[in-house]
Amino acid sequence: MAKRQSDQDLIHGIKSGGKLCEEAMRVIYAQYVDEAVSYLTRRSFQEEEARDVVQDAVINLLMNIQQGKFQGNSSLKTYLFAISKNLWLRKLRRQGVEESYLDKQDKDAVDTESPEVLVMGDQKKRDLQEIMGNLKEKCLEVLSLWSQKYAMKEIAEQLGYMNEQVVRNKKNHCMKELKELVRQNPEVRRTIQEWIN
Amino acid sequence: MNEHVFEQIEAYLAGSMTEAQKSAFEQQMNSDSSLAEEVKLQQETHTLVNLTTTLSYKDKLKAFDKELTADLVEEAPKVIPFWKNARVWLAAATILIAVSALLFSQLRYGPNAYSQSFSVYQDVTGLRSNDTLTTFRTAMSAYNRAQYDIAIRYLNQHLESKKEDSEAWFYLGNSYLAQEEYKKGLQALKKVDPSSKYHEAASWYQALAYGFNKQEEEAINILENIKSEPTHGYQQKADKLLKEIQ
Numbered sequence: 001m002a003k004r005q006s007d008q009d010l011i012h013g014i015k016s017g018g019k020l021c022e023e024a025m026r027v028i029y030a031q032y033v034d035e036a037v038s039y040l041t042r043r044s045f046q047e048e049e050a051r052d053v054v055q056d057a058v059i060n061l062l063m064n065i066q067q068g069k070f071q072g073n074s075s076l077k078t079y080l081f082a083i084s085k086n087l088w089l090r091k092l093r094r095q096g097v098e099e100s101y102l103d104k105q106d107k108d109a110v111d112t113e114s115p116e117v118l119v120m121g122d123q124k125k126r127d128l129q130e131i132m133g134n135l136k137e138k139c140l141e142v143l144s145l146w147s148q149k150y151a152m153k154e155i156a157e158q159l160g161y162m163n164e165q166v167v168r169n170k171k172n173h174c175m176k177e178l179k180e181l182v183r184q185n186p187e188v189r190r191t192i193q194e195w196i197n
Numbered sequence: 198m199n200e201h202v203f204e205q206i207e208a209y210l211a212g213s214m215t216e217a218q219k220s221a222f223e224q225q226m227n228s229d230s231s232l233a234e235e236v237k238l239q240q241e242t243h244t245l246v247n248l249t250t251t252l253s254y255k256d257k258l259k260a261f262d263k264e265l266t267a268d269l270v271e272e273a274p275k276v277i278p279f280w281k282n283a284r285v286w287l288a289a290a291t292i293l294i295a296v297s298a299l300l301f302s303q304l305r306y307g308p309n310a311y312s313q314s315f316s317v318y319q320d321v322t323g324l325r326s327n328d329t330l331t332t333f334r335t336a337m338s339a340y341n342r343a344q345y346d347i348a349i350r351y352l353n354q355h356l357e358s359k360k361e362d363s364e365a366w367f368y369l370g371n372s373y374l375a376q377e378e379y380k381k382g383l384q385a386l387k388k389v390d391p392s393s394k395y396h397e398a399a400s401w402y403q404a405l406a407y408g409f410n411k412q413e414e415e416a417i418n419i420l421e422n423i424k425s426e427p428t429h430g431y432q433q434k435a436d437k438l439l440k441e442i443q
Contacts, residue, residue, distance in 0.1 A: 025254065026261055055258040059251060071221045103362075125252065132249050137394040147250040149265065162432045174201060179242045192241045195248065 007076045014065045017149020021062070029058050032077055036084050043088060053091065057084040066149075124191045131181050133187050139174035146171050202232070206239045282356075310441040311408035314434065315426070318371045318398055333365060345372040346352050363393035370402055379410040397423075402430040405436075413442070 013024030033054055040050035060083050060125075064070045070079060132140060137160070145155045152164035161167050182189060209215050209222055228232045320341055336351035352369040359365060366388040373382030383406040389399035400419055407416035423435035 024255070024324075025258070028259060029258055030265060033262070050261055055255060055262065058258060059254050062254070107338070128245060128249055131245070135394075137398065143246050143251065144250055145248045152340070160431055162433055172203065172207065173248075175239075175242060178245065179239055182242050182245060183238055187246070189238075189241060191247070192244050196241070196244055 008019065011065055011070075011072075015068075017025070018145075018154050019150060020081055021066075023118050025058060025062055028076065029055070030063070030078065032080055035077075036081060040084060040088055053087050054080075054084055068125060068151060070161060118121060131185055132178070134176060134181055135178060138143055138170070142167065142170050143174050143178070202235065203239075206236050209236065210243060212239055260338065263338075278351060309408075311405050312442075313391040314438050315374065315405050315409075317375045318346075318367070318402065320368075333359075333362075336365070339366065340368055340372060343375075348372045349376065361390070363388070363390045363395055363399075367393070367395040367399050367402075370399065370406070374406055374409070376404060377409075379406050382411065384405045397430045400429075401434065404435070409443070417442070 010028060011148045013020035032050070036054045036057070037047060037050040041047055057080055061076070061080050074112045084112055102108060141159055145158065150158070151165045155161070158165055161170065205222065209219065214222060226236060320337060333355045336348045336355060339347035339351065349369065352365050352372065356362060356365050356369065365387050369384045370386035373379070375386060383403060386403045386406060387401045389395050400423055404419040404423070405418045407419065412431045417439065420435040420439050423429050423431050424439060426432060
């Protein structure tokens with residue numbers, strides 16, 4: 001089990017990206033999942049469904065911190081619970097629960113953007129994954145680690161490249177290859193544009 | 198589009214241009230619609246990579262959740278009065294067997310160069326589309342939780358109907374190596390097609406499998422081949438291992 005860390009350490013880890021970010025994600029989840037799940041199951045969710053919401057909430061929290069949306073006005077725990085509550089309300093709305101009930105519950109939810117990719121339809125997810133699947137394994141690894149904000153040095157060490165410059169060249173080469181695949185696939189471009197907008 | 202323009206766009210999207218460079222670049226975009234279109238396309242490509250990474254975060258959290266649940270099962274006996282619960286004895290025996298197996302495996306591995314170079318191939322991307330066959334998804338889920346015996350069972354089941362699936366052969370080979378079944382690991386890795394994206398990694402693991410199996414000459418041949426290919430993803434590792442064993 002991961003050990004308890006201060007909010008400051010966790011925020012630093014998330015902003016640093018790479019291994020530190022992944023470790024912070026695990027620590028936050030391990031520290032708060034039980035309480036958050038019990039919070040949601042008291043409000044009508046089944047346990048499995050509640051765990052799913054908490055996982056989405058942790059990813060949301062990560063993205064908000066990385067994008068500078070979290071101002072540090074509350075503890076991470078309070079913030080995570082507020083996001084969980086917000087995602088729970090969104091889910092109830094989608095299920096057609098009455099607005100009057102939702103309004104009563106709404107008071108401490110955080111106005112947070114949900115990472116829509118998590119609620120994206122299966123066909124769209126498949127399209128995105130399929131286009132990535134055209135790349136070679138090494139490209140997928142480099143791009144995946146790069147987008148998780150791993151430093152070039154970390155990527156070189158993890159994947160066995162000679163130095164940072166080799167990784168930089170490889171990343172550019174893979175990005176170009178992917179760009180050409182995106183150029184040839186208007187359907188995927190539409191899905192991405194919808195997400196950006 | 199030339200390399201310079203591509204790198205300029207990367208710098209612009211990464212926010213690493215100076216204010217003056219950024220302003221000049223934006224002016225250029227305003228007067229050149231084809232450049233503006235390239236920037237848009239490159240930004241969409243970045244977004245695609247980030248979206249798929251977010252999907253993989255979700256997979257990682259799901260896998261981690263399973264690990265945590267398993268931890269809780271193992272921790273449970275600590276809070277239940279053990280003399281009142283027969284399951285505690287079973288759990289204690291399971292833990293004892295697991296710890297003994299771990300110690301035994303460490304003794305068997307020994308501090309040789311091959312075992313120091315070996316770590317199971319990480320399924321870094323963690324992406325599996327929903328239409329992937331259930332047996333393969335289950336296998337990979339077990340693999341990512343280091344439950345290699347279960348992964349082997351499901352991968353073999355999957356390969357009965359998908360004999361050409363290099364990805365499955367590759368992970369089967371790795372699972373066998375993790376279970377110290379080197380001959381079976383080698384047989385599986387040899388089935389990875391040379392045109393597959395796993396081919397480079399499969400060569401590296403074949404070399405290790407030969408090494409574990411005391412077939413040093415075969416191991417060295419493969420490592421030399423890897424070393425001689427400048428673009429091979431495992432060139433540096435092969436070079437390092439060769440220095441250690443020769």
